[in-house]
Amino acid sequence: MQDFIIIGHKAVTAGDFSLNDMPGSAGRMDILCRCINSVFFLSHDLRRNVQAHLLLQGGPNPSRIIRFNGEKLRYLNPDERSAGALIKKALEVDNISFLETRSTPGVWIREGDLNTLLSEFSSEGRKIFYFREDGEDIRGIAEKVKDSVFILGDHLGLTEDEEKLVMEKSTGTISVGPLSLHADHCIILIHNEVDRAAFGQIQR
Amino acid sequence: MQDFIIIGHKAVTAGDFSLNDMPGSAGRMDILCRCINSVFFLSHDLRRNVQAHLLLQGGPNPSRIIRFNGEKLRYLNPDERSAGALIKKALEVDNISFLETRSTPGVWIREGDLNTLLSEFSSEGRKIFYFREDGEDIRGIAEKVKDSVFILGDHLGLTEDEEKLVMEKSTGTISVGPLSLHADHCIILIHNEVDRAAFGQIQR
Numbered sequence: 001m002q003d004f005i006i007i008g009h010k011a012v013t014a015g016d017f018s019l020n021d022m023p024g025s026a027g028r029m030d031i032l033c034r035c036i037n038s039v040f041f042l043s044h045d046l047r048r049n050v051q052a053h054l055l056l057q058g059g060p061n062p063s064r065i066i067r068f069n070g071e072k073l074r075y076l077n078p079d080e081r082s083a084g085a086l087i088k089k090a091l092e093v094d095n096i097s098f099l100e101t102r103s104t105p106g107v108w109i110r111e112g113d114l115n116t117l118l119s120e121f122s123s124e125g126r127k128i129f130y131f132r133e134d135g136e137d138i139r140g141i142a143e144k145v146k147d148s149v150f151i152l153g154d155h156l157g158l159t160e161d162e163e164k165l166v167m168e169k170s171t172g173t174i175s176v177g178p179l180s181l182h183a184d185h186c187i188i189l190i191h192n193e194v195d196r197a198a199f200g201q202i203q204r
Numbered sequence: 205m206q207d208f209i210i211i212g213h214k215a216v217t218a219g220d221f222s223l224n225d226m227p228g229s230a231g232r233m234d235i236l237c238r239c240i241n242s243v244f245f246l247s248h249d250l251r252r253n254v255q256a257h258l259l260l261q262g263g264p265n266p267s268r269i270i271r272f273n274g275e276k277l278r279y280l281n282p283d284e285r286s287a288g289a290l291i292k293k294a295l296e297v298d299n300i301s302f303l304e305t306r307s308t309p310g311v312w313i314r315e316g317d318l319n320t321l322l323s324e325f326s327s328e329g330r331k332i333f334y335f336r337e338d339g340e341d342i343r344g345i346a347e348k349v350k351d352s353v354f355i356l357g358d359h360l361g362l363t364e365d366e367e368k369l370v371m372e373k374s375t376g377t378i379s380v381g382p383l384s385l386h387a388d389h390c391i392i393l394i395h396n397e398v399d400r401a402a403f404g405q406i407q408r
Contacts, residue, residue, distance in 0.1 A: 019224075020223075020224060020285070023281060023282075023286075030282065030283040030284075034238075034241070034282070034283075037238075038389070041385075041386055042383055042386075043383075043384035043385055044384060077227060078235075078238070078386065079226060079234040080234075080283060080284045081224070176396070177396045177399050177400055178399050178400060178402075178403035179246055179247075180246060180247035180248060181247055181392075182245055182246075182282065185242070185392045188389045188392045188393065189393070189396055192380065195381050195382050195383050196382060198382075199382035
């Protein structure tokens with residue numbers, strides 16, 4: 001199972017945002033939507049053995065964790081509005097608590113923060129990687145990152161405090177190439193590396 | 205210069221479509237929008253030495269070629285609606301003809317079809333590649349595909365006739381990995397290969 005944590009520093013935490021203005025009034029919700037696309041979509045299917053954990057830190061109810069599970073996920077199309085609609089529905093769930101409540105098939109929501117996720121994955125013995133330009137090149141370490149947890153930030157990256165928190169629990173940092181890319185593009189590159197290792201296609 | 209041709213078989217060719225329904229009534233316009241994002245966006249900049257040629261084949265005015273040039277491009281944000289708005293404006297240009305008319309900075313529109321594009325690139329001596337699952341793995345041939353033209357289709361791939369046309373003029377077929385991916389994801393993988401070659405980062 002691959003798990004992707006994506007931090008939306010300004011992503012709003014109430015369901016009354018407009019799908020017509022996700023970059024603006026919804027606090028760059030569009031970034032999270034594109035990450036959902038990258039995590040799950042193949043040409044003719046969804047990736048099943050992956051999860052996305054969206055960490056929404058904007059107002060009025062910071063913060064929320066929305067978990068998408070590929071095995072159970074339904075009603076997701078590749079366009080941004082489709083993911084946005086599922087996020088919206090999740091935020092509209094009544095009585096969100098520290099325990100997950102299921103919103104739509106394959107989507108759960110709860111209160112929680114980065115520490116919540118890091119502690120849980122850590123205690124399960126999962127390897128945790130995050131992205132830095134000076135990180136280890138993912139090519140050649142695909143076996144190492146298989147079934148890992150990846151942490152990505154939105155346009156604001158990781159804050160200093162978040163990075164400190166992550167560094168305590170992480171296995172390492174990775175890089176996917178020489179240029180600085182958006183989170184949803186990084187996810188595609190990770191998937192490709194892991195796919196190739198799974199099919200024995202790494203060229204060395 | 206890298207050029208990406210993306211074929212939208214049903215993408216509408218009038219500017220009166222709704223940005224709120226790009227997958228539906230606009231004929232999977234969302235796919236073209238996501239390809240624009242993949243072609244151009246870096247974390248903190250746009251890629252400058254690339255172009256996207258959207259081939260819109262839906263009604264009422266098939267077909268249209270909308271060219272995006274990275275050097276001149278303005279007013280593009282990463283979200284689908286932003287690319288959609290630029291496409292919409294281009295389709296609203298008066299008196300679209302076989303000669304390009306500039307719509308917004310970095311965006312031109314004209315009448316034309318796949319043959320138009322293939323003939324032009326061919327006569328300039330450009331190498332043309334298209335995607336097939338049995339194509340040559342892009343890893344290891346990055347030098348060969350540098351400054352090439354890539355042809356991708358939407359959810360309908362390439363029709364039999366299109367493939368015949370392409371095969372006459374193409375240098376070869378490429379594959380980006382073991383799984384069948386959406387066009388916008390393939391573009392990310394091509395960029396990464398070419399980036400790595402440019403920065404001497406290919407692992408062999």
